[in-house]
Amino acid sequence: NFYRRNTKANLQAMTISVECEPNSVATSTSMNSVKAKVVYNESDVVEQRKCEEIVSQLTEDEITRMPDLMMPRRYLRGEKGNVKSATEKLKETLQWRKDFDVDKIVAGGYDDLMRVENQTGKMYVRGYDKDGSAVMYMKPGLENTNNEEDQMRHLVWVFERAIAATIRNTGGKEEKISIIIDYEKFSAWNSPPMSTTKHTAKIFQSHYPERMKRVYMCNPPSYFSVFWALAKPFIDPVTRDKVVFCNGKAGLERVKELMNDMEKIEPCAGGKALQKFDSSTWIESRFDETFDE
Helix, strand or coil, X not given: CHHHHCHHHHHHHHHHHCCCCHXXXXXXXXXXXXXXXXXXXXXXXXXXXXXXXXXXXXXXXXXXXXXXXXHHHHHHHXXXXXXXXXXXXXXXXXXXXXXXXXXXXXXXXXXXXXHHHCCCCCEEEEEECCCCCEEEEECHHHCCCCCHHHHHHHHHHHHHHHHHHHHHHHCCCCCCEEEEEECCCCCCCCCCCHHHHHHHHHHHHHHCCCCEEEEEEECCCCCHHHHHHHHHHHCCHHHHCCEEEECHHHHHHHHHHCCCCHHHCCHHHCCCCCCCXXXXXXXXXXXXXXXXX
């Protein structure tokens, strides 16, 4: 539909025109004028200068391909203020987005694939946390395919939808999302191969820095410790610090720390939302809407 075909333009326009908090105001009216117009942080002249320095090292084509104006700031913060490293990684992501057809994924060019990948409800976006950030659900026990590239495209599609929903719901004031991983039906027999785990970590860490607020791992089975021990080396310390293991009733209480409406959080995370996820309904909804919204 029209909205999905124009998602990138809409997200850019939202970022540009909305009244945001002081350190995320974007006053540009064109991606091509980003070098001189964007206010990345009016209260921190050092961060502002460094962001401008990053943009000055991008080509016009790279600037145009940025999905939103605050991308340089996220990479700078992700690299702890290191301009050289932030610039290199941002450029790598822009190339990856081009090679991986991210714009096409967002625009609906892979909808037939998404209908297959999303059929079991192994991954979707539902509800918001107390800050207004979208909540993304991952249910590895419901995996229904085995093509890693297609699985990763589905991952990107869902994550981009979570970002879009967060931007719309908060008027651009929030950039991060919360993730709930439900391990029901997960077993040693359907656990993903290590290559898939590494690929997933690579996408989150390298191409979506400063996008992840918290990851709640709800009721992982006892043998999950073996899988976690194998996966842990591929997850950087910053991401690991955002992971919260929620075992049993006491563990699920941790989810409430970030949620203010448990009526809209699913029982797997201690909530009361009982409506079963319907993939066909969500796929046909607006790109920036969560399920059951």
